[in-house]
Amino acid sequence: MRTLVPSPVRIIGTGLIGGSLGMALRRAGVQVQVEDVSPGTAALAVELGVGELPAAGDRHPELVLVAAPPDVAASIVDGALRRWPDALVADVASVKTTVLEGLRRLARPEDLPRYIGAHPMAGREVSGVIAARADLFQGRPFVVVPHEETLPDAVSVLKGLATEIGSVPIVLDAAAHDTAVAHVSHVPQVISSLLATTLLEPSEQALGLAGQGLRDTTRIADSDPRLWVEILGANAGAVGAVLSSIADRLEAVRGALVTLEGDPDPGTGSRRALADLIAEGNRGVRRIPGKHGGATDAFTTLVVLVPDRPGELARLLTEIGQIGVNLEDLRLEHELGREVGLAHVAIDAAREDLLTRELAVRGWRVAGA
Numbered sequence: 001m002r003t004l005v006p007s008p009v010r011i012i013g014t015g016l017i018g019g020s021l022g023m024a025l026r027r028a029g030v031q032v033q034v035e036d037v038s039p040g041t042a043a044l045a046v047e048l049g050v051g052e053l054p055a056a057g058d059r060h061p062e063l064v065l066v067a068a069p070p071d072v073a074a075s076i077v078d079g080a081l082r083r084w085p086d087a088l089v090a091d092v093a094s095v096k097t098t099v100l101e102g103l104r105r106l107a108r109p110e111d112l113p114r115y116i117g118a119h120p121m122a123g124r125e126v127s128g129v130i131a132a133r134a135d136l137f138q139g140r141p142f143v144v145v146p147h148e149e150t151l152p153d154a155v156s157v158l159k160g161l162a163t164e165i166g167s168v169p170i171v172l173d174a175a176a177h178d179t180a181v182a183h184v185s186h187v188p189q190v191i192s193s194l195l196a197t198t199l200l201e202p203s204e205q206a207l208g209l210a211g212q213g214l215r216d217t218t219r220i221a222d223s224d225p226r227l228w229v230e231i232l233g234a235n236a237g238a239v240g241a242v243l244s245s246i247a248d249r250l251e252a253v254r255g256a257l258v259t260l261e262g263d264p265d266p267g268t269g270s271r272r273a274l275a276d277l278i279a280e281g282n283r284g285v286r287r288i289p290g291k292h293g294g295a296t297d298a299f300t301t302l303v304v305l306v307p308d309r310p311g312e313l314a315r316l317l318t319e320i321g322q323i324g325v326n327l328e329d330l331r332l333e334h335e336l337g338r339e340v341g342l343a344h345v346a347i348d349a350a351r352e353d354l355l356t357r358e359l360a361v362r363g364w365r366v367a368g369a
Helices: 016-029 039-047 070-083 097-106 152-164 174-200 212-221 223-234 235-262 269-287 313-325 349-361
Strands: 010-011 031-035 063-066 088-091 115-120 139-146 168-171 299-307 330-335 342-347 365-368
Touching: 010 016, 010 070, 016 031, 016 039, 016 152, 016 269, 031 039, 063 070, 070 088, 070 097, 070 223, 070 330, 088 152, 097 174, 115 174, 115 269, 139 152, 152 168, 174 212, 174 223, 223 235, 223 299, 235 269, 299 313, 299 349, 313 342, 330 365, 342 349, 349 365
Parallel strands: 010 031, 010 063, 063 088, 088 115, 139 168
Antiparallel strands: 115 139, 299 342, 299 365, 330 342
16 A cells, blocks of 8 residues: 555654554554553554564664653654664654754754654543554644754655644644644643642532533543643743733633622623623634634534433434434533433534424424524
8 A cells, every 4th residue: 555654654652642643654554663661561552553563674764753742852853863864753742842942952963854843733631552543633733843954855744644644734833833732732731720620629519510511621631740741841931921811811800800799880890801701702712613624614503302311312313414414513411310411413504493393303302502
């Protein structure tokens, strides 16, 4: 099978991202070699289908992917550049400026053109190769991060890799990448974790009132502390700048609430401050790209009550297809003790009346958005 990726590929670091890259590349027909500081982890990666252990006499890799935290990635990349003088070497750490600056201090000048940064924008709350999946990168952005001296062909190779694993390649420089991920990944992790820490205080009875909104906003709080210490530390400047802006807004909200507590007179302007916050949040949410890449996808969400019985959700999805409506997104909400689940079904807004009417004919109860 002919691919857009030079082969063999050596993956150094077989955690979630390295493991998933290996699985995805092998599925695309690429020969993958694996290497890890832990022999046991490398052996497990082989058993899970990530790749093969390199053996004496094997061809040297043409492409090396370093899947390691930002604090050690530069050192490993430098080692790979020296070990394989003809190979292209890329790292997939989630922060790029720190790696590039570290490599400029460590690497021989003649080796730097063979280095290029990359960052597949995908992950899970669970870590380790045991959580790796070949489809982890499907439909996700894959950021290619060249520097001033990167070989022109290196960009094409990494864009080809992204295409082979089902990702969407995007080219950014290191600084632009780090600012972007501060907004869309690193700060959301901090905010989610901060919110989750407030749940250490309420009683069990109070937590029993929790709904899907709390679960949605704290989902990523259940992440690996060791990994995130390294990520946040490596991108401290960009993350700190965004958090400073949030802190200013938070103080304004706190001030408005203090004013309302002491003087609920509508003329104080504090209600306007709170309304502006929520409205600006609405505008921000609408800027998040939708399924088809634009920020203005005209979707609407119906809430359908699904009986808590085997096969009912499958029946709902089948009947939506029979009606001829394309499902854009699906979220299932199910609380302990409730006899029905709530299926939040996102569809093209133009099809809302049709789906509501036809589901009702088939006996489904549609509760609205």
